[in-house]
Amino acid sequence: MNLVLRLSSALLAAAVVHAASLSIQNPQFKITAPDASQLRSESLSLAEKPEALSLGPSDVLKLTFQVVESEERKGVQPHQTFLRFYDEATGEEGVQPVRVTPGGKAKFELNMARPPTSLPPTTSDPLKVSLILGSSTHSPVQYELFDLYVPASQPPPAHPDEVAFAPRPEITHTFRPEQRIPAKAVSAFFALFVFWPWIVLLGFWFEIGPRVPHLFSPHILPFTASLAAFEILLFWYWVDLHLGQILLYGGILAVPTALAGKQALAKTSEWRLGRK
């Protein structure tokens, strides 16, 4: 186990020492119109970006290069070769794998009449095109090749759930507006006005002059007193008491009231029948 580890680490160290960096040779691009006429054909310099390329709606871009080891100029096939199209303005990007022959030769064709699905949604901004080479035996390389103008595409479709992953508008509570309180004079007027039926009531009662000959008789008084006590209790409930208390006190008071009521009403009935 230990031996294997040491051996593999030695091999790895050897590989790192051996690792020559990758490079590309003869990068060239060619833009052709649909009628096969050549619009532009240039060699690319890795040190300096060329003037931005622009493609019409049915132009074809051809890109050729050879991947080589930098010292020996021998073509190699890296394990991974990608062209990355990146829109800096929108952050959209697309990555397109490129087929490389064992000799290191690569050819990529971008036909704008049938754009590949890896091409990101585009606007009028340029795409930055870069070449990414990856290999297990070489250190990785990335070259900025050129800027590319392509015709604007449809805007990218919004994902139906996208809203849910963005910050939502802040929740604000809306409260019912404060109740409008009428002018003091109006409510005071009505507060007084609501008392005038009392004048009617008391006036007519005085006029009728009911006789209550038995009001203070010992048979009747307990009943009227307990009824009055009930009303006082209810008023007290409004002012101070809780529901449990009023039920308890009311229950207690109900017993004498019922007894007094029975006695008083029996007596009244007696008087009524006796008078008849």
Added chain:
Amino acid sequence: MAPKTAPSSGTSNSFQSLLKSYIETTSSRLKLIDVFLLFLMLSGIIQFAYCILVTNFPFNAFLAGFGSCVGQFVLTASLRSQVNPANRAEFKDVSPERAFADFALGSIVLHFFVYNFLG
């Protein structure tokens, strides 16, 4: 002109005779109840008018006040119909005392609910 005044004087005559017969034939106890009914009706109308015209702002208080008027009116009206000697045949089993006991119990329960609403 004459035909116009005739009906109005006729209605006022009939109204006066109605009032007169009411005053003459109704017992003073029933009048007592009737005045109380009138009082309840006026109070209820005033409260309702305030609610409609001005505001229903403490709505629970309006409910309590108006409900107490209406409820008390109903209880008192049923008391009146039960103790009225003219309805004796209608309420053979209900003595006036029984009617008053019902009235007292109903009133206490009603007032309990009214105070609950008063808040």
